[in-house]
Amino acid sequence: MKNVIFAGVGGQGVILASKILMEVAMNAGYDVKESEVHGMAQRGGSVDCNVRYGEKVYSPLIPREEADFIVSLEMLEVLRKLDYLAPAGKLIVNREKVDPAPVQTGAMKYPSDIEEWVGKNVKNAVFVDTEAILKELGTRKALNIVMLGILSKDLEFTGEQWEAAIRSLVKEKFLDMNLKAFTMGREYKETA
Amino acid sequence: MEKKVLLGNEAIARGAYEAGCHVATAYPGTPSTEILETIARDYRDIKSQWSPNEKVALEVAAGASVAGARALAAMKHVGLNVAADPLFTFSYTGVNGGFVIINADDPMAWSSQNEQDNRHLARAAKVPMIEPSSPQECKDFTKLAFEISEKYDRPVIVRITTRIAHSQGIVTIEPKQDVPVKPFVRNFKKYVMLPVHARPRHVFIEEQHLKLKEYSDTSGLNRIEWGKSKKRGIITDSVAYQYVKEACPDDSVLKIGMVWPMPDRLIREFAAGVETLYVVEELDPFIEDYVKALGIPCTGKEIIPICFELTPEIVDQALNGRAHPGKYPKYETEPIPPRPPALCKGCPHGFVFSVLGKLDLIVNGDIGCYTLAALPPYSAMHTQGCMGAGIGMHLGMEKAHGPEMARRSVAVIGDSTFVHSGITPLIDLVYNRGTGTVIILDNRGTAMTGHQDHPATGKTLMGEETHALDLELLAKACGVKRVVVTDPKNMDEFERIVREEVAAPEPSVIISKRKCILMK
Structure with a gap:
């Protein structure tokens, strides 16, 4: 079984990213389950989606210590999810900082050494810079799909399988942009 | 057969559609909102509506049912408090067309003011309650709820929780059944709850309760899954079933899919077949108290928390003693600022x-x-x-x-x-x-x-x-x-x-x- 956590803040589109991953996995013949949060938790709060696929999936929630991948669309959120990472699991972290309310009001500081600390303590972690890609795409809304593209290199599905899933789930109007975002993510060169 | 990934709530909407539901009502409330949104978006043959509140929603659905339509009302757990007044009496009148109430509990109070366990309301209102544990079951159980409702002349509650409502999984898509709207038949002894009518209706629903108990034992909604081992037997319902299957793959399980009325015979058979009996359920000891009242010893809330939602790790820790503290050091350079939900900029x-x-x-x-x-x-x-x-x-x-x-x-x-x-x-x-x-x-x-x-x-x-x-x-x-x-x-x-x-x-x-x- 593969376990993937998408972490981020409300509005970053983690649910769509998980939906596409689930679609790919289902079409490849796997059982899939997912768990997500809605409602009050979404109002600028931390959000995460758990996606699991394999022969047979019971729990929609990934237990701590069992995530094969944590894809964090925001830097700080990775610290909240680290207990979920499996010993051989991989972190993929977007270098974007979204200040939480206590930082905005000046009551707390945004931790300054996340990347350094993670580099020291987590063997398998990559920090990615999506800024240039998003600029070229002309929209920040594609961040979720860019990150999915980056993750896709580590999963067993082909480019065609991904494209088919994106085509079946993304609205016509946004399709070209999202396909491009996915490809740019998939072609992104990681510097570990 | 076509398969689709659906959210639990979308699967319920699909189930209502396939069951030939005619009327659906709700007041929005997390984690139930997407049920009616999906119906209004994808299944336009169903007359769907937001009502001003859950009480009205339930009454409109009751009216549709009494008039002969298959009707559904959806709400969050605290919404059923608002709708409790009609619920308790439409329990007496029963139905004409199938009448299904979807009740979404919110263990952990993710988006609610409390963590109430509405299994108690099924018992208190004397209404059968069934509990899906996956998106596929969300669809299947919703369809079945309409059949149970019509067969036993009872409203039926389908109880989901946040982790059922807001989790996705693969669902088999089937065609819609065409169910005609039945005629309304005047029957004031059934539909006008004067005291003189309420008394015999109370007797009637107690009789139905016994028939439903038989159904609970035999329908397959409650089922024993004998494991490799009969040393440990676990009774469990809703999403907790999934956690148990994951954490204890070799143990024997009594899966509760119909939580009211409870299946006495199956419980006795299961308890007799295992060495030690556990109950793993979220929130209150609803099943546990029932099992104990049957005179069967079991372990439940001694090891399973009564507050907050369960997780696979909590179940693994409680039943197998395995802790899941995390495999990496804790970040301690600076405090991690929380990210509480907040009003939007410009709100x-x-x-x-x-x-x-x-x-x-x-x-x-x-x-x-x-x-x-x-x-x-x-x-x-x-x-x-x-x-x-x-x-x-x-x-x-x-x-x-x-x-x-x-x-x-x-x-x-x-x-x-x-x-x-x-x-x-x-x-x-x-x-x-x-x-x-x-x-x-x-x-x-x-x-x-x-x-x-x-x-x-x-x-x-x-x-x-x-x-x-x-x-x-x-x-x-x-x-x-x-x-x-x-x-x-x-x-x-x-x-x-x-x-x-x-x-x-x-x-x-x-x-x-x-x-x-x-x-x-």
Whole structure:
């Protein structure tokens, strides 16, 4: 079984990213389950989606210590999810900082050494810079799909399988942009 | 057969559609909202609607059922409190067309004011309750609920929880059954609950209860899954079943899919077949107490927490003693700032609560996004209980301390919440000679749950134009002479109005009108 956590803040589109991953996995013949949060938790709060696929999936929630991948669309959120990472699991972290309310009001500081600390303590972690890609795409809304593209290199599905899933789930109007975002993510060169 | 990945709530909508459901009603509430949204979007043959509140939603569905249609009403757990009055008596009248109530509990109170366990309501209202544990079962059980309802002449509750409603999985898509709407047959002994009719109906539903007990034992909704080992047997329901299957793959399991009435024979058979018996369930010891009342010893809440939702790790720790602290060091350089939900930048509520905070008023709040104003940076809400409570509490405070109290306090309530449950307490405030100020935070929709329409927006769930309830006229009709409509973005003006209305020794309503920043 593969376990993937998408972490981020409300509005970053983690649910769509998980939906596409689930679609790919289902079409490849796997059982899939997912768990997500809605409602009050979404109002600028931390959000995460758990996606699991394999022969047979019971729990929609990934237990701590069992995530094969944590894809964090925001830097700080990775610290909240680290207990979920499996010993051989991989972190993929977007270098974007979204200040939480206590930082905005000046009551707390945004931790300054996340990347350094993670580099020291987590063997398998990559920090990615999506800024240039998003600029070229002309929209920040594609961040979720860019990150999915980056993750896709580590999963067993082909480019065609991904494209088919994106085509079946993304609205016509946004399709070209999202396909491009996915490809740019998939072609992104990681510097570990 | 076609397969699709669906959210639990979408699977329920699909189940209603495949069952030939004719009418569906709800008031939005996390985690139940997507059920009606999906029906209105994808299954347009079903007449679907937002009702002003859950009580009305349940009554409209009851009316449709009595008239011969298959009907569904969906709501969150606290919504069923609002709808408890009709529930308890439509339990007596029973149904004509199948009548299904979807009840969504919220263990962990992810988006709710409490963690109540509504399995108790099924027992109290004497209504059968079934519990899916996956999106596939969400669809299958919803269809089955209509059949049970018609066969046994009972409304049927399908209970889901947040982790069922908001988890996705693969669902098999089947065609729609065409079920004709039956004729309405006058039968006042069944449909008019005069005491003289209620008594024999009570006898009738107790008889049905015994038949449903038999069904609970034999239908397959409750089933024993003998594992490799019979040393340990675990009785479990809802999403906890999935956690048990994951954490204890070799143990024997009695899966409860129908939690009311409970399957006595199966429980006895299962208990007799295993060496030690456990009950793993979220929230209250509902199954556990029942098993113990049958005289069967078991272990449950001694090791499974009664508060908050379960997770696969909690079950693994409790049953297998395996801890899951995490495999990496803890980040301790600096404290990790929490990311509490907060009002959006430019939110109209922000203007209102900045002013209320500045004036240091005691604020009786209500249910909606604006409840977040209780938290920093606003810290400007001091009481909040349930839908509509703020206005009644505002009056109660005045009764406790005299009119002086109303000179330094207000009630705030959203537009949708006001229509849901704010009108009767406003009537009370006027009727019982209160002098307080009610601020209706009119952001033109039910924002918290995703901007659903309501009676004051002029649009129905199915997208039709309709009469828009006039809140100003309504407040006047309740007897409020001082009604002011204003845009809170002009904060100086808003402050002036609040000062003036709070000072006035008679009831005031301020309609603070500005569209939610997230709405197009």
